Amino acid sequence: MDDENRREYSLDLQLEITSLALIKENKYCVIYLAGTPDGPRIVKKYRGGDSSLVMVEADALGFYHHLAQDEPNLIDSGEPLLREDRNLLCIGFVEGDAFSEVLYKARKDDSLRDRSVRIMRILGNVIRTIYEKTQRPQEETSPFIFEYFNYCSTRLEQMPLLGSTLFKGMSSEAERLSNDFRLSNIVPSFIHGDFVFKNIHIKDERAGLIDFANANLLSHPLNDIYNIRFALANMLLPKKFKADLLAGFYDGLGSTDFPEIAQRFYYEYHRRRWLMLKLSSRIPADLIQGLRGLLSFTKPFTAEDKAV
Numbered sequence: 638m639d640d641e642n643r644r645e646y647s648l649d650l651q652l653e654i655t656s657l658a659l660i661k662e663n664k665y666c667v668i669y670l671a672g673t674p675d676g677p678r679i680v681k682k683y684r685g686g687d688s689s690l691v692m693v694e695a696d697a698l699g700f701y702h703h704l705a706q707d708e709p710n711l712i713d714s715g716e717p718l719l720r721e722d723r724n725l726l727c728i729g730f731v732e733g734d735a736f737s738e739v740l741y742k743a744r745k746d747d748s749l750r751d752r753s754v755r756i757m758r759i760l761g762n763v764i765r766t767i768y769e770k771t772q773r774p775q776e777e778t779s780p781f782i783f784e785y786f787n788y789c790s791t792r793l794e795q796m797p798l799l800g801s802t803l804f805k806g807m808s809s810e811a812e813r814l815s816n817d818f819r820l821s822n823i824v825p826s827f828i829h830g831d832f833v834f835k836n837i838h839i840k841d842e843r844a845g846l847i848d849f850a851n852a853n854l855l856s857h858p859l860n861d862i863y864n865i866r867f868a869l870a871n872m873l874l875p876k877k878f879k880a881d882l883l884a885g886f887y888d889g890l891g892s893t894d895f896p897e898i899a900q901r902f903y904y905e906y907h908r909r910r911w912l913m914l915k916l917s918s919r920i921p922a923d924l925i926q927g928l929r930g931l932l933s934f935t936k937p938f939t940a941e942d943k944a945v
């Protein structure tokens with residue numbers, strides 16, 4: 638089967654693929670490691686006939702390539718190769734280890750810790766650069782952001798037990814928060830959309846971003862910022878190390894003046910998304926993390942949670 642796919646994708650992409658190995662499947666696509674005479678590539682075959690998802694990822698990868706090609710701290714994944722009519726995408730291979738692995742290794746390795754903090758500075762700086770380059774003052778925040786916020790809030794409120802206690806009123810409050818946000822004319826900009834440690838590869842002193850499947854042209858850097866903050870909070874790492882990592886990130890981000898409503902909105906957006914994903918998961922480890930989060934870092938927004 639894989640050999641059939643190998644031949645098919647070779648023809649579709651007009652690219653000599655010498656080997657094809659499945660990495661994983663998700664809801665939207667099948668992901669392969671492809672060997673070519675010029676080295677490894679990632680091939681993503683999206684499901685179904687609708688090409689809108691594959692195009693979002695391809696466009697975002699194109700943007701990342703332009704950003705990374707003249708940024709020595711970033712690992713570039715090159716110009717993506719898209720076969721829109723086949724729902725097929727070929728992406729340059731980003732070497733290195735997932736940052737999540739590096740962080741766990743760094744627990745017992747001082748020099749790796751320092752390097753991780755330097756990497757966080759690079760990442761903060763990338764978010765800053767993206768923000769500066771992609772603001773669209775004439776446009777409004779993507780409706781998807783509000784729909785998903787409402788979806789997560791409603792799912793939480795409908796949960797047995799916790800829904801009628803801890804999460805009561807969440808969905809109407811989401812509505813109010815969304816309206817306040819909309820009235821504030823927050824200028825939207827590009828986000829990675831799944832800015833977590835697994836989607837950041839590290840090689841030596843450089844970082845490469847992968848997995849642009851959830852990119853959005855019309856969101857806000859606070860979306861990526863709170864995403865990685867909740868991911869960091871959830872990791873079992875020494876407190877001081879976490880604080881240093883976050884400080885490095887904000888150092889790289891530099892001074893910002895994001896309105897309070899945007900901070901509150903995206904904090905709640907990720908708090909609820911995180912809780913919804915963990916607490917409705919069928920994987921026991923997720924449930925345990927969700928409960929741990931509930932007891933510690935997933936309190937509703939307060940002034941202390943401001944991003945900067």
Ligand SMILES: Nc1ncnc2c1ncn2[C@@H]1O[C@H](COP(=O)(O)OP(=O)(O)O)[C@@H](O)[C@H]1O
Pocket residue numbers: 660661662663668679714728729730731732835836847848849850
């Ligand atoms: N450009 C890339 N370079 C190297 N490895 C990649 C690349 N894209 C994906 N991968 C590998 O495939 C895995 C899944 O791909 P990803 O795009 O993150 O999909 P998912 O949305 O399922 O997380 C990644 O965790 C990584 O191991």
Ligand SMILES: [Mg+2]
Pocket residue numbers: 835836848
């Ligand atoms: Mg991923």
